[in-house]
Amino acid sequence: MMKPIHIKKNLVAVIIGMLLLASFSGYAEQLDRIIAVVEDDVILERELEGEVTAVVKKIQASKMEMPPWSVLRKQILEKMIVEKLQHLLAEKTGINISQDMLDSAAADIAQRNNMTPEQFKAELESQGLSYKDFLNNLRNEIIINQVRGKEIGGRINVSDREVEHYLETQDKFGEESTQYHLGHILIAVKEAASSAEIQKAKAKADELVKKLRAGQDFTQAAISNSQDSNALKGGDLGWRKIADVPTLFADVVSKLSQGDITDPIRSPSGFHIVKLMEVKGMGSAMITKTKVRHILIKTNELVDDTEAKNRLLALKAHIAEGDDFAVLARAQSDDKGSALKGGSLDWVGPGDLVKPFEDTMSKLAINEISEPIQTQFGWHLIQVLGRENKDNSDQNKKNFVKEAIRKRKIEEETELWLRRLRDESFVEIYEDRL
The missing domain is CATH 1.10.4030.10 (Porin chaperone SurA, peptide-binding domain)
Incomplete structure (x- = not known):
């Protein structure tokens, strides 16, 4: 009869440690598996797991319904691939x-x-x-x-004629104060897609619209199906004025009622589905205009900061004794453009002047003269001659439309560029590891 085997406690600990190490090594090896090859780089499984964990926390925090695990992982991996391609391009x-x-x-x-x-x-x-x-x-x-x-940036230009054309042709611009909260789903189509591939994408978009109109949650549908950069945000495009809405569906959006969902809208990127989540108005465009003049002393090899400041203090003393500000500005100011007008910068609005100048100007009473203040241009003596509230709507409209058209063009061009970058790059996904 064999005697029972007695194993020392420290030996047991060693054996358990070896088993745990082997188990951990196997797990670590699994997490280090390549899940996708992107050009001459890779995405590891542990990188994907880290992104998945972060996105899941965001979805839970926002109280959105969690999509199927496999769908979520594929969406996150696709986002990582596109980001990886952009980083590789940055390196190149x-x-x-x-x-x-x-x-x-x-x-x-x-x-x-x-x-x-x-x-x-x-x-x-x-x-x-x-x-x-x-x-x-x-x-x-x-x-x-x-x-x-x-x-992309260098290709984007907005002409004055484009702004004028928009103002002339968009009869909805009278409602420019209206903002739209939009949801968006993209069913992507490759640029070189066959007719069969296009029809398949169209059928998927049509079916999705039916489900959405029948009550399917839009956020959930976007996370599961959309192939644009906002997919993991539930397709949320945020609040936008009509000029901020992509050209492709701007006209459609302005005719939607809250809760409406568009039919699929075709573009070079694929088929777009848009939902008007909410709509709201905004206030008027009243701004404070200030009539201001100044005397500028620039610094150089002969005039340092102390000298410039002292010269302005002397000028301020002369004005206090009765000398005319405009006469002194014509004779002494280094800003030759305004000096010809007695130092006048005329009426200015918020953001028209550099911040130190504007901050000082805003604190002055009417006819009050500032202490010498420094900006990037030199040293200034400032006097405010008047203030009034003005409706800046017309100029605001032009500025707003120009910037909005530019943003819209960048957004549209970016979407096309990212889709092209993805389609033209070498990417291999190990589907069995997802």
Whole structure:
């Protein structure tokens, strides 16, 4: 009869450790599997898992219904592929974000939130967010924006005639204060698609419209089916004025009632389905105009900051004693354009002048003269001659329409460019690992 085998406790620990290590190694090996080849780079399974975890948290936080797991993973992988292609293009074209540029961008974001960089970092960490991850995401965003700007930005121009044509032909512009909250689904079609492929996409879009009109949740349908960059946001395009809506369906949107869903709209990218979620109006375009004049002393090799400031203080003293501001401006100001008009900049609106000048001007009473203030142009003595509220609607319309047309063109061109980039690149997905 065999004697029972007694194993020392430390040996048991070693064996268990070896088994756990083997198990962990197998899991780690699985997560390091390649899930997609993108040109001469790859996307690993662990990278996909990390993105999936992040997106799932966002969906849960927004209280949206979770799509089927396989659909969600495919959508996220597709988004990662398109981002990877843009990063590869950035490398090829020499786009690089230095640490100084990244820190400066982060500081700007902190400032816009009325915080110092240290306070902003602490705020992120108090919410359980990693500052390192924030910087990585910011770097990626800057790189992608620079790639798109380089590839697309130079092609976008808006002429005055386009603005005039829009104002002449869009009878809805009288309702430009109206904003539309839009949802969007794209059923994509390749540029070189066959008739059969186009018909298949059209049939899918038609069927989806039927389901949506019968009550299927739009957000869920967008996450599961849409093939544009807003898919994982439930197809939400946010609030837009009519001039911000892509040209392709601007006319259709202006005729929709809240809750309406369009028929599929064909474009070079595929078939678009749009839903008008909500609609609202906005207030009038009243702004404060200021009539202002100034005397400028520029600095150079002979005139430093102290000298420029002292010269303006002397001029201010002369004005207080009765000398005429306009006469002194004509004789002393280095801004030759305004000097001819006695220093007058005429009526100016918000944003027309550099910030230090505007900030000082806004605090002055009528006829009050400022202390010398410095801007990038030199040192100024400022006097406000009048203020009035004006309806700037006409000029606002022109400025708004020009910027909106530009944004619209960029959006449309970006969509086409991304689809073309994806279609023309080598991508191999290991479907059995999804």
